[in-house]
Amino acid sequence: MALDFDLIVIGSGPGGYTAAIRAAQLGMKTAIVERELLGGICLNWGCIPTKALLKSGEIFETMNHAADYGLIAEKPTYDFAKVIDRSRKVAKQLNGGVGFLMKKNKIEVIEGVARMEKGDPAPKVVVDLRAGGSRTLQCKYVILATGARAKEIPAIGLVGDGDRIWTYRDAMTPKAHPASLLVIGSGAIGLEFASFYRALGSNVTVIEALDRILPVEDEEISAAAQKALEKRGIKFRISAKVTKLAKSKDGVTVTLDASGKSETLEAERAIVAVGIDANIEKLGLDTLGVKIDRGHVVTDPHCATNVKGLYAIGDVAGPPWLAHKASHEGVHCVEHIAGKAGPPIKAPIPGCTYTTPQVASIGLTETQAKKDGRKVKVGRFPFRANGKAIASNETEGFVKTIFDEQTGALLGAHMIGGEVTEMIQGFALAMTLEATEAEIMATVFPHPTMSEAMHEASLDAYGIVLNT
Missing domain, CATH: 3.30.390.30 (FAD/NAD-linked reductase, C-terminal dimerisation domain)
Structure with missing residues (x-):
């Protein structure tokens, strides 16, 4: 059977598109399958547009403290719709940039939803095309770079509805600025949104089930971050477990279990930021017998799965869930496939949280x-x-x-x-x-x-x- 490509990458986030570019540089005939937007969640709905929002909030806060620099800025204000619009334009610009890179490197972009079937020398990739119909493709290697999505817990109401209960995606394109906001989860995503909305004047409360915020950070850093954010007016409920999140007449209501006592908090909106789930569904992983551990694809140090010809990189392959980790893995994976990589380097991976x-x-x-x-x-x-x-x-x-x-x-x-x-x-x-x-x-x-x-x-x- 003739091969359609040397490599097919499923997912065009930072890991996927970087892997595709490196493969093309190394002479591989490469395709990338994307179900939504080039650049994936990071570029379109995560890393980049959130930084645009945070920059607007940071500048607005600085304007309100202009006197500290000997400057005068009387009664500064903002146009919330334009703040959101700027963020979307930034994402759109970079989305177009990824499209340019695909054309420059002669990478075929296939728009649609992919699933895999048994094949040789690698799994077949079947794509239900966005334009209609399907394509079945055979290649030497497949890289799974499908990323992750916001974790939801339906049993206690932690499910985004796009209206009053937001995931990160909803929080980037709201119709109006909320006067009050509950943020459930104090990791990087939760605290960045808390920082942005507080900068624009929202009454923000962050709820964390563990005994400190930013629990992956050094304890001294966590303590200093909480103190600094409290000075900015953000409230914290630590060691407080959410037992129920529900819509109320005017907003949302959260029921907490704190030190064995139940209490209720109310706000206009809530953001669910309790982690992520890898996108492993409907890909044919069960049929192929791909090993899964705690919801993530199991890989070796070269990003290979237990299935011949199939690799996995980025969020779908486990923590840390960071764009630069995915890109690093993508390059190493492709260079290993091409016989250009040495032993895997245990490069330390920095983590960043863009609060103020x-x-x-x-x-x-x-x-x-x-x-x-x-x-x-x-x-x-x-x-x-x-x-x-x-x-x-x-x-x-x-x-x-x-x-x-x-x-x-x-x-x-x-x-x-x-x-x-x-x-x-x-x-x-x-x-x-x-x-x-x-x-x-x-x-x-x-x-x-x-x-x-x-x-x-x-x-x-x-x-x-x-x-x-």
């Missing part, structure tokens, strides 16, 4: 390092002692570093403050290159920059901090 202030981290937390039985050296440096931060009026937050006492290896780094999401890559590079404290201390950091706090936190771990 921002949070960024990489590697082990202090608790994790100690649980691993490591003796550690921990350094901290506050932005209130950093010249650029003082000049920019962004003195809230700090940098925390964790080194292995025996080897000097950088085990983890954690930050909270202005634009720390742009700074974390410096520590990512250091960890990828297996830098020790000696290399970081010997690195020249430009002055005046907020990145100098990274240097000082490293020095502090060894008792030689210079500016505090």
Whole structure:
């Protein structure tokens, strides 16, 4: 049987389209199947449009504090519809950019819904075309990059309805700005929406079942983030389990179990941000016998599944659920298929939360390092002692570093403050290159920059901090 393609990628999010481009660069005849919009959730309904919203909120907050900079901005206001429209235009622009890249790299885009059947040398891909009819395609390799969707819990009412109960998608295109908002879940998605809506004046309460917000972050960072967000007016209910979410006459009602006591909160709208579920349904995975663990496709270090010719990358293959992790896996997977990749590199993956202030981290937390039985050296440096931060009026937050006492290896780094999401890559590079404290201390950091706090936190771990 003649092969239609060397590689078919199912899903065009950051992992899928990046994998397709790399495959084309390596001379593979490549197709990508997309059921909705090129760029996937991240580009159209996630990473990118949310940052556009957050930027609008950040600027509006700055306008309200113009006097702190010696400026006068009397009674600033906003046009909510235009804020939302700008976000959608940003997403549309980048969606068009992915389309251009597909044409540039001669990747065939097949619009429709894919499922797989048994085939050789890889599963067959059957596409129910958006325009009608279907195509059955055979190739050498298939990469599954179908991503994930918002987790819902119907039993207690945590289901988006597009009206009063929102998922992240609904929260990006509301018809009106809510006066009050309940956010269920204090991970990155929940807190970013809480930060945006609070910036525009909503009365926001975040509900978290665990004993701290941002539970994947270092405990010191979580505590600092809660304190900073509370200063901005966001309320928190920690160690509070939602037992029921329902519509009320004028909005929504949440029933909580907090310390064994039941209580009720009300608001105009609620956002459900309790996690994600991988998109594994209706793909033919059961028929193929693909191994699934806790709702995600099981893969080896090269992203291969247990089925010949089938690979999986990104959110569908498990945590961390981050776009840059998916892209990294996509490139490695394709290069492995082409025989161009070496052993899998356990590259550390940074995480970023775009609240005000921002949070960024990489590697082990202090608790994790100690649980691993490591003796550690921990350094901290506050932005209130950093010249650029003082000049920019962004003195809230700090940098925390964790080194292995025996080897000097950088085990983890954690930050909270202005634009720390742009700074974390410096520590990512250091960890990828297996830098020790000696290399970081010997690195020249430009002055005046907020990145100098990274240097000082490293020095502090060894008792030689210079500016505090």
